[in-house]
Structures are given as C-alpha cells and as structure tokens.
Amino acid sequence: MKKRTLGQGLEVSAIGLGCMGMSAAFGAPMDRNEAIALIRAAFDRGVTFFDTAEVYGPYANEELVGEALRPMRDKVVIATKFGFDIEGSGGFARKPISRPDHIRTVIEGSLKRLQTDYIDLYYQHRVDPDTPMEDVAGTIKDLIAAGKVRHFGMSEAGAQSIRRAHAVQPVSALQSEYSLWYREPEKEIIPLLEELGIGFVPFAPLGKGFLTGTVSADQTFGADDFRSKQPRFAEENRKANQVFVDVINAVAKSKQVTAAQVALSWLLAQKPWIAPIPGTTKLHRVDENIGAADIELGDDDLTAIETALAGAQMQGDRYPPENQAMAGR
DSSP, X not given: OOEEEOGGGXXXXXXXXXXXXXXSSBSSOOOHXXXXXXXXXXXXXXXXXXXXXXXXXXXHHHHHHHHHHGGGGGGSEEEEEEOBOTTTOOGGGOOBOOOHHHHHHHHHHHHHHTTSSOEXXXXXXXXXXXXXXXXXXXXXXXXXXXXXEEEEEEESOOHHHHHHHHHHSOEEEEEEEOBTTBOGGGTTHHHHHHHHTOEEEEESTTGGGGGGTOSXXXXXXXXXXXXXXXXXXXXXXXHHTHHHHHHHHHHHHHHTSOHHHHHHHHHHHXXXXXXXXXXXXXXXXXXXXXXXXXXOOOHHHHHHHHHHTTTOOOOSOSSOXXXXXXXXX
C-alpha cells in the first residue's frame, strides 16, 4: 500500500479504514469476532491507518479496535476522538465538551479501551464553543509532552478554530467530510491546510455509500441508520443527486474499475497529503477500496469529471439541523 504523509510527519497508508460502522451507524453492529477479523485482514493488506472514537458505540468501537490491533500495535496509526458529553446526553446530537479536565479524564478511558499507552492521532471531535481553543490545544500539548498523544487532530472545525489551535499546538490532521458530491472544503479549508502544513483525512469519501451506486432511488433506511436523518438521503434529493453517480459510473466504465475506486482515486489526486478513511463491514469492499490507491486518474479523466459536474450541487443538507450547527465552528 502506498503511503501518505500528513502534518508533522505523520505517515499513514494512502487508504485508511473507518471503523465506526462496525459498532452500528448504518444498522446493527457486526459480530465482534468478524469485525476483529476484518480489521486484521485490512492490516494484512497494507492498511495502517484506523479510525475510531469514544462516541462510536459509545465506547464499544474503541474496545473493538484496541483488541483487533493489539498484536500489531507498533505498526499501525490509531486515531480516536474526544469532545462529546457521552454520559450526560445521548443520540446523534450530544453536547460538545472539551474542557481541559474533561480531556484529561476521557483520554484515560480511551487508552484503556484501546489497550495502549499512547494515541497516535487524537482528534477534537467537534469544537466546543464554551471552551477556548487555546485551552484545548494547550491540554493536548501537555498530553503530547507526557507521551500519551503523538499527534493533534481536529474534526469538522472551521478555519478560525484551526488557526487558533495550530498556533498553540501544531495540528497534524483535519478530519472532515469531502468527496465528489461534497466539495465545500475546497473554498477555505483546503487552502488553509496547505498553508499550515496540515493533512486532510476525508470521512464519508464514498458519500456514505451513495457514490458507489449501490443506494437505490426507492431504498428506505431504518431508524438506527444515520442516513435516515440526513436530508440529502431523502428520496427526492437522491434522485437529484444521481448526476454524481452517473458521472462516476461513466469514468469507472471507461477505466474498467469500480465507482468506489474512482471516487477514492479522485480524492487521492487532489493533494498528496489527503488520506481518506472509507468504512465498510465487508472484506471484499476493503479490497476494492485499497485498490483505489493503485489507480491513476489522468489529467483528461479529472478534466472530464470537472466538466461533467460543472455547476452541480449536492441537494439536501448532509446533517439534520442539530448536527449541522456543530460543524464548521
């Protein structure tokens, strides 16, 4: 597997593995033994970058990832996240909390669940408007000095928050949504990351499955599937957004690859410091996704995509209002 270097020299596999869905997000959680086998099989295929968070489950996903990666701990990069009041609130819109005392407390739980004494990449999951960003970054700086954290990350943060944090403790990576149907980061965030030398880790690089062409126009989503609460997955918006799938499918057909591979290779072609983390619960999808690292989209391919999607905008918000309010702070 090819490698990518994020900020502060953090080297990861070009394609990572988002582990959230293994502990429920799009339905029932995976069988634990099957999930562990999947994570280890991904490592055997060259994946060294694994993403989790204390809120996934909650807690269960960190425990899963920790057990799965324990035998190869020194050969992988584990990213996890803090920043939600898990015990005091529930559902998809938990209250952000990043007070220094809270961070110092919750990291101990993450370390225990991950069966490790350090976290490679520790993200603030969402910006806490009630805690100065300098206090958050300063706390992570202390944790780095103590050897408990190696790199500082932020998730779904806005430009001002990134600048303020980076001035106190250099940020190695920003994790935010970015894909062929959601290109908002290109306006302000990607230029800022390039300026500051921060890597970019796109989550939902396949549009939570939509860009693979496997989500049908009449498909329904269960109440335990987060997509059921996302406006862009409403039936009328899926029909309007089909243009993105059609363009990706056309390129995939011409290159004799899959739609998922086109979507991922497009991301890899944008910047050399971008490392997407598609999630899956199936081994053949792991194989498909990591295959994207070996696919080169030429200038003609990239131009054709840009031309075909000129003026196209994703229809429907990506989050319900309560979640949207927490992004980009």
